[in-house]
Amino acid sequence: MFLYLLRRVIYTLPIMLGVAFLCFLLVHISPGDPLVSILPPDASIELQRQLMTLYGFDRSYFEQFVSWIWRALQGDLGTSIATGRPVADEVFRAVGNTLMLAGVATLIGFFFGSLFGFVAGYFRDSWVDRAASALSVLGVSVPHYWLGMVLVIIFSSWLMILPATGAGPGGSGAWVWDWAHVQYLILPAVTMSVIPMGIIARTVRALVADILAQEFVVGLKAKGMTDVGIFLHVVKNAAPTALAVMGLQLGYLLGGSILIETVFSWPGTGFLLNSAIFQRDLPLLQGTILVLAMFFVLLNLLVDVLQTTLDPRIQRS
Amino acid sequence: MTDAHTPAAPKCPPSPAAAEAAGPSASAVGSATSTATTPVTEPAAGFATAATKVSDAHSPALASEPPIVSVRDLTVTFNPGKRPIKAVNGVDLVVRRGESIALIGESGSGKSVTLRSLLRLHSERRTVIGGQIDIAGHAVLSLSNRALADYRGRVASMIFQEPLLALDPVYTVGAQIIESIRRHEKISVADARKRALELFERVRIPSPERRLDAYPHEMSGGMRQRAMIALALACRPQVLLADEPTTALDATVQIQILLLLRELQRELGLAIIFVTHDMGAAVEVAERFAVMYAGRIVEEGPTREVMHNPRHPYTLALMQSRAHGAMAKGARLASIAGSPPDLAALPPGCAFAGRCVFAEPRCHEIQPDAVQLSELHRARCIRTDATAAGMPRIEPATV
Numbered sequence: 001m002f003l004y005l006l007r008r009v010i011y012t013l014p015i016m017l018g019v020a021f022l023c024f025l026l027v028h029i030s031p032g033d034p035l036v037s038i039l040p041p042d043a044s045i046e047l048q049r050q051l052m053t054l055y056g057f058d059r060s061y062f063e064q065f066v067s068w069i070w071r072a073l074q075g076d077l078g079t080s081i082a083t084g085r086p087v088a089d090e091v092f093r094a095v096g097n098t099l100m101l102a103g104v105a106t107l108i109g110f111f112f113g114s115l116f117g118f119v120a121g122y123f124r125d126s127w128v129d130r131a132a133s134a135l136s137v138l139g140v141s142v143p144h145y146w147l148g149m150v151l152v153i154i155f156s157s158w159l160m161i162l163p164a165t166g167a168g169p170g171g172s173g174a175w176v177w178d179w180a181h182v183q184y185l186i187l188p189a190v191t192m193s194v195i196p197m198g199i200i201a202r203t204v205r206a207l208v209a210d211i212l213a214q215e216f217v218v219g220l221k222a223k224g225m226t227d228v229g230i231f232l233h234v235v236k237n238a239a240p241t242a243l244a245v246m247g248l249q250l251g252y253l254l255g256g257s258i259l260i261e262t263v264f265s266w267p268g269t270g271f272l273l274n275s276a277i278f279q280r281d282l283p284l285l286q287g288t289i290l291v292l293a294m295f296f297v298l299l300n301l302l303v304d305v306l307q308t309t310l311d312p313r314i315q316r317s
Numbered sequence: 318m319t320d321a322h323t324p325a326a327p328k329c330p331p332s333p334a335a336a337e338a339a340g341p342s343a344s345a346v347g348s349a350t351s352t353a354t355t356p357v358t359e360p361a362a363g364f365a366t367a368a369t370k371v372s373d374a375h376s377p378a379l380a381s382e383p384p385i386v387s388v389r390d391l392t393v394t395f396n397p398g399k400r401p402i403k404a405v406n407g408v409d410l411v412v413r414r415g416e417s418i419a420l421i422g423e424s425g426s427g428k429s430v431t432l433r434s435l436l437r438l439h440s441e442r443r444t445v446i447g448g449q450i451d452i453a454g455h456a457v458l459s460l461s462n463r464a465l466a467d468y469r470g471r472v473a474s475m476i477f478q479e480p481l482l483a484l485d486p487v488y489t490v491g492a493q494i495i496e497s498i499r500r501h502e503k504i505s506v507a508d509a510r511k512r513a514l515e516l517f518e519r520v521r522i523p524s525p526e527r528r529l530d531a532y533p534h535e536m537s538g539g540m541r542q543r544a545m546i547a548l549a550l551a552c553r554p555q556v557l558l559a560d561e562p563t564t565a566l567d568a569t570v571q572i573q574i575l576l577l578l579r580e581l582q583r584e585l586g587l588a589i590i591f592v593t594h595d596m597g598a599a600v601e602v603a604e605r606f607a608v609m610y611a612g613r614i615v616e617e618g619p620t621r622e623v624m625h626n627p628r629h630p631y632t633l634a635l636m637q638s639r640a641h642g643a644m645a646k647g648a649r650l651a652s653i654a655g656s657p658p659d660l661a662a663l664p665p666g667c668a669f670a671g672r673c674v675f676a677e678p679r680c681h682e683i684q685p686d687a688v689q690l691s692e693l694h695r696a697r698c699i700r701t702d703a704t705a706a707g708m709p710r711i712e713p714a715t716v
Contacts, residue, residue: 216483218438221438222438223500224500226463236488
């Protein structure tokens with residue numbers, strides 16, 4: 001098991017390097033001068049040169065890449081052009097916020113998605129199944145920023161029971177798990193959970209229907225297992241795939257929540273990316289993308305390892 | 318019942334020797350059919366002597382006992398409403414303690430459906446079951462859900478055709494056996510595991526301790542089927558239902574599994590109902606044959622009598638369509654013309670009449686009653702005499 005883990009970790013190294021290279025490349029081939037946003041329009045050529053040298057933009061792409069990677073490995077992602085603060089600090093604060101939001105959203109989505117999926121799979125072709133399926137299709141296809149705004153109108157504007165935006169009274173840095181803070185999390189998390197809920201519900205429904213049609217379920221009945229006992233077998237058979245889908249969803253939510261974080265002014269990575277793009281803050285943009293990509297890779301690794309321990313048929317070699 | 322797992326139980330000869338012994342007996346059966354005119358009384362083939370031994374050992378004491386399995390007028394209809402499929406149409410079956418019977422027939426003859434009805438394994442929503450099933454004092458068709466679950470596996474249990482599909486892939490075989498034991502008995506995990514180990518030794522799985530912790534996909538086909546048998550016997554059932562247990566195995570393993578089943582049946586006093594389309598396999602285990610066609614038992618009787626002296630044209634045709642030792646090289650294998658009837662639109666008369674060489678107009682109109690040919694031998698046909706007489710006339714074609 002330890003050797004297997006080690007091997008899996010080593011396998012991810014080239015993937016990480018490739019991802020880092022891609023994100024460096026994408027940021028640098030995109031149009032726009034990074035220094036435009038901080039230089040006054042009438043800045044002299046001399047000053048421009050000076051800043052270019054300071055940020056290293058005058059060196060070759062290869063040199064820039066190597067030095068960026070080298071420093072990134074030591075935890076230094078550079079300095080934000082817009083704010084002058086270390087990128088690593090900005091990114092990790094945002095990642096913490098996003099991780100919290102995405103984690104809660106995925107848990108909500110996984111719980112209700114599995115619930116709907118199991119009910120639909122067990123009572124296939126009944127009205128319960130159709131209702132659950134309709135709900136999950138709605139979840140996948142409804143525009144989330146729109147849903148977010150509708151929720152804000154209902155719960156913040158009309159009912160006035162939940163705050164509309166922000167991450168709590170203390171700003172983005174001082175999160176505590178109490179009602180004063182958690183109430184800020186509810187609307188964005190619910191809005192965001194609709195995506196994984198729909199996908200997980202559809203996956204679990206297909207899984208459960210497939211498992212129930214297998215001969216071993218008849219075998220379990222034949223040895224006298226009750227419905228509850230059989231249900232536990234179905235859960236264990238469905239778990240590896242359902243968890244894999246959940247892991248991937250968490251990965252998507254980590255990076256793909258720009259719209260929701262913007263609607264709710266949630267100080268997460270999506271929000272950060274958004275502002276980095278508009279301010280042409282290359283080091284910040286690069287650093288954020290890199291950290292998100294690394295999270296995605298690690299999450300995949302985690303899911304793979306988890307799946308292997310749950311499903312004995314997946315070979316560890 | 319007797320304790321099935323006492324260590325004092327006699328150990329059997331190792332399987333290779335037993336498999337060798339079975340070889341000649343199987344071919345003897347084959348050649349016996351080609352000389353079908355031999356009197357029924359002749360003590361010839363190896364399987365037959367084995368079968369006689371079993372019935373000798375059991376019948377005097379058990380003849381008066383009520384049968385352990387009693388099925389009366391069983392009907393199974395799938396998909397009721399739109400286009401009902403009548404898979405089983407009035408099956409009567411009696412099996413005594415310690416007796417083994419083979420349900421024989423082609424695909425779609427209703428043999429597996431009949432077998433699965435005995436555990437009520439069909440979907441309740443899409444199946445209508447009629448008639449009566451009594452197994453060891455349980456009126457199976459009227460059991461509550463809870464009582465049904467208690468009955469399954471403990472009174473009657475089942476071996477499936479493909480153990481790889483019938484075992485849960487994400488649990489070890491040992492865990493599945495332990496689960497089954499603990500479902501029916503209040504017993505600690507350690508004790509249940511001990512019993513699972515004994516079962517594995519009993520079905521002769523090498524290095525049983527290690528194999529208990531194997532997943533189904535890690536075992537070979539023969540090992541898996543042995544594990545399946547161990548699972549089926551885990552709660553000491555009285556009736557063992559075997560649904561084509563050797564069909565998915567290769568020939569040498571088949572023989573070993575059949576011998577194991579026969580041996581367990583004798584030692585544990587099990588009643589076995591064995592579903593197969595392979596007569597060579599059926600002969601190895603069954604004392605009695607019940608031949609099914611279109612959801613009915615068309616002929617039933619002691620194995621030897623049915624094999625040597627079939628009285629239903631379908632049984633006769635089945636016997637003739639087997640490949641056996643006496644076949645000349647290059648000879649064509651006889652086959653039954655036509656195809657089985659549509660179970661959603663059964664003819665009013667005998668279902669086999671359309672393919673039968675002995676059929677006369679009457680056959681298409683009325684459902685034939687069972688004709689009692691000897692004490693235990695019955696056939697549902699109005700031309701049983703023609704069938705008996707017609708046998709030598711058709712015979713030369715196959716030799």
